[in-house]
Amino acid sequence: MHQLYGIAFSHYVEKARWALERFSVPYEDKRYLPFLHIPVIHRVHGGRAGKTDRASTRYSTPVLRTPSGLVLADSAAIVAYVSETFAGPEDDLYADPxxxxxxxxxxxxxxxxxxxxxxxxxxxxxxxxxxxxxxxxxxxxxxxxxxxxxxxxxxxxxxxxxxxxxxxxxxxxxxxxxxxxxxxxxxxxxxxxxxxxxxxxxxxxxxxxxxxxxxxxxxxxxxxxxxxxxxxxxxxxxxxxxxxxxxxxxxxxxxxxxxxxxxxx
Ligand SMILES: N[C@@H](CCC(=O)N[C@@H](CS)C(=O)NCC(=O)O)C(=O)O
The missing domain is CATH 1.20.1050 (Glutathione S-transferase Yfyf (Class Pi); Chain A, domain 2)
Structure with missing residues (x-):
């Protein structure tokens, strides 16, 4: 089972949920308040998988853990992973660069x-x-x-x-x-x-x-x-x-x- 960690109402997390649900990927939806997410994300990747940019900190959510143990700490990386792994050629979300x-x-x-x-x-x-x-x-x-x-x-x-x-x-x-x-x-x-x-x-x-x-x-x-x-x-x-x-x-x-x-x- 995939596990999705996120600030419950975040629109970046919504991106990840949308992609997972579009391709009927079963996932456990772990919903947290802002700030309470920090110790949780710390346990998942210790701040090492996230990166700071205009929108994010190293502890930003969504974070997806796949059944094989891969940890993805960015909504675009999650959407791309879901599309690559579960979409057919006609449903590929990135067909146009x-x-x-x-x-x-x-x-x-x-x-x-x-x-x-x-x-x-x-x-x-x-x-x-x-x-x-x-x-x-x-x-x-x-x-x-x-x-x-x-x-x-x-x-x-x-x-x-x-x-x-x-x-x-x-x-x-x-x-x-x-x-x-x-x-x-x-x-x-x-x-x-x-x-x-x-x-x-x-x-x-x-x-x-x-x-x-x-x-x-x-x-x-x-x-x-x-x-x-x-x-x-x-x-x-x-x-x-x-x-x-x-x-x-x-x-x-x-x-x-x-x-x-x-x-x-
Ligand atoms: N680069 C990130 C941006 C995500 C982002 O900014 N997430 C916010 C929620 S709206 C967050 O978790 N903020 C808390 C934090 O950075 O510790 C993505 O697209 O996944």
Whole structure:
């Protein structure tokens, strides 16, 4: 059995879950709160398999342990492994070399900015962040968060540089990325790279999800009506864009699609 370790509601973890589920790879989904993931990841790879970059630390999740003991500590590495190991030629997520390039771009830019804005909006309402926690992790972890919330919020604000200027910049960058992908889709193509679903579509949709709140996301996200007003307005605005409507369609049509039994374990 594969084991997936992750911050329960992370959109980078969502990328890994989407790939595993698309190719019906059975996996154990180990869901943690931010910060509680650190000792767990330390036990899995001691910080040696992860790397620090624009989005990540050495302890970032998702981390996948395969049945043969291989440890993959990055969502793109996991999606690529799943595609290489379980996809047939017609379902290969990287058939077009541009898929990996776009995936990297979404990792570096979109994912960082949707994450910062989402945390900022959740932090505006303590009951909302607690609701997200209560729905997504074990009772014991949720209870701990109730006590440690001020410290956890302080830590996340510092780590992710969540302040008003940062949120304004992240909102702007998210809009820009939606506009750029909207232009790509303007010729009526069904997917970012043309006629085939690829890792670029999967990555764009998963990393945009915190700004759009699609129903089929693999962790509980709050309903639109519960968001603070400026977050609700932004989600409504983005859902109406071409790229936003595209992501919502991918979540309706592709997120639950399962392509046959795994050919290897
Ligand atoms: N390069 C990573 C980025 C993942 C990432 O930033 N994960 C966040 C969750 S949103 C995380 O685990 N952060 C905690 C940490 O870095 O210790 C990937 O695509 O897998």
């Amino acid at each position: 541009e898929a990996a390039e776009l995936e990297q771009r979404f990792h570096d830019v979109l994912g960082v900015h949707t994450r910062r804005a989402a945390y900022a909006f959740l932090f505006e309402r303590p009951s909302l962040i607690q609701s997200v926690i209560d729905h997504n992790v074990s009772r014991a972890q949720a209870r701990l968060f109730r006590i440690a919330r001020p410290a956890a919020q302080f830590g996340l604000r510092r780590l992710l540089r969540i302040d008003e200027a940062g949120v304004a910049r992240s909102t702007h960058k998210t809009r820009d990325e939606f506009a750029a992908m909207g232009e790509r889709l303007a010729d009526g193509r069904p997917f970012l790279l043309g006629e085939r679903f690829s890792a670029a579509d999967l990555a764009f949709a998963a990393l945009a999800a915190p700004a759009l709140l699609p129903e089929a996301y693999s962790a509980w996200l709050p309903p639109l009506e519960e968001l603070p007003p400026r977050a609700r307005a932004l989600t409504r605005e983005l859902r109406k864009t071409r790229a936003g409507a595209f992501v919502m369609r991918l979540y309706r049509e592709e997120r639950g699609r399962v392509l046959g039994r795994p050919s290897a374990t």
